[in-house]
Amino acid sequence: MAASTAACTLALTPCLVPVEHPVRAHLALDDNGECTFPAQPIASVPWSLQRVMLDQLWQNSRGKGVGVAVIDTGVDARNPQLKDAVDKHDGFDLIDNKGDGTNDTVGHGTKVAGIIAARPAAGTGFVGLAPQATILPVRQNDDQGKGTAATLAEAIRKSVAAGAKVINISQDTTGVLGPDSQLAQAVQYALDQDVVVVAAAGNNGSGGQQHSTYPAAFKGVLAVGASDRNNERADFSQSGPFVGVAAPGVGMVSTVPIGGQCVDEGTSFAAPYVAAVAALIRAKHHDWHEQQVVAQIEQTAERVDPGHNNFIGWGVVDPVRALTDDAKPIDQPAPDKGLSKSGARIQPAALTLGETPQQRAERTATYALGGAALLVAVIAGGAVVVRDARRRRTTT
Structure with a gap:
């Protein structure tokens, strides 16, 4: 299975590598194996949702009233599952000043948005984790790679001004950025305004080298790596001490422009899974500040070690536990004293085939x-x- 380079690299063309997957035969594909728009709906429930008890999760929150800015290649609101989720009024386009953020020629941002807030629809088992959250569409990059660190910084500030309480960034920069950079200052501004910032950790982990990616590595950002069906780190997922948690990022079903769904993979699609959980928490706990929301996600993650490691952070996100094990807010995650240092393997929930x-x-x-x-x-x-x-x- 080819790992997608879907964590778009700023100043480079966003590359969406086709993914080998059992449902490919049901999708509309071009001669290069790329998903075309529109696509056919995928009837089955994706594995990333099978691992969550959605009825229990949604008893606590569906994300209502929480605005999530998707700073990406735009979000196509023509997809029926996104029509009622996208706020065109407050969206914006940094490539076309006359745009409202809903022109997505790449499809990347539309996939990201669907994982967060796609509405339920007949004929498909796919739905967003926070199906009542509102998507603020921000077109900051395109198929020509026009996005830069400077435009990303501008997008962050404008998203805060538009009222976003969660920002998802499924992109990374081509180089190291310091705390005095425009992007670092924009991130800090968002944090100071009580906005949760979630960013993809990056997809360059296959070589085994650990290095920081930005904006994910900035202090206060919840950096998300990708996990697979076994709750282990996907081989392409970038590792490093900055990784906060991991989330499903392999074989991810989501919405595409005009209509239907396709499958892709990458930390780009793990990040919105976590951004959706942040939206659910913010809808339930209006008085929790951004640091407490992040700490709650990290503290309740499924762990293989008592504390943090450089590969999946504090563990693989557990949406239900994040919304139920929440008697009081915390400011920082703490090691789990009840977990052996040997690292008990985590098993995926509700996906057993045959005997248990x-x-x-x-x-x-x-x-x-x-x-x-x-x-x-x-x-x-x-x-x-x-x-x-x-x-x-x-x-x-």
Whole structure:
């Protein structure tokens, strides 16, 4: 499966690499295998939503009243699932001054917006995690790579002025930016105005080298890496000490311009998954400031280590727990004293095919005692080898 370079690189052409996926046969594709617009709706429920008990999640919040700025390639409001989600009045276009942010020739921003706030629709199992949140469409980049760090900084400030309470940035810069840069100052301005800033960690992690990407690495930004169906870091996801959490970023279904859905992958699509959770929390807890919203997401994430690591941050985001384990706000996440330092593996929720792990254990227990003891030893040793091999392959 080819990893998409969907975390658009500022000053470079946003590159959307086609993704090999079982549902490709149901999509409208051109000769290069790219998704074309419009596309056919995907009937099944995406795995990234199967892992969440949506009924329980939405009992607490659906994101109503929270504006989420999607600073990207624009958001096409013609898609029926986004028609009632997009605020054209407060949207803006930094490439075409006469635009309202809804011209998306790339499709990238429309996918990002759908993961956050796509409305339910007949004929598809896909829906946004915060289906009553409002999308503020911001066109700051395009297929010619006209976006720069300066225009991104401008977009952040204008999004704050337009009333956004959450900002999603699924882009990164081509170089290191210091705290005195325009972009750093714009991010700090948003934080000072009580706005949650969520940014993609980047897709250059396959080589194993850790480095910081911006704006994700700026202090106060919730940097999001990509996880796979096993709640492990996707091999392309950039790692580093700045990563706050991980979220589903592989085989991500979302809305495309005009109508329908396509599949893509990248930290670009993990970030809005987390931005949606931030919107849900903000809708439920109006008095929580931005740092508390971020801390809540990090504290309730599913962990493999007691605390933070450089590969999935504090863990893989758990939307339901973030909205239910919330008796009081916290300012900083804390290590989990109840989790062994050996790093108990996290298992994906509600995606078991065939027998469950418990059923399998009961069946194994019926084997002869001697054979069972040997089998358990082999399985345990094999699990450690696989886990360590995967970590060596995807980390530095």
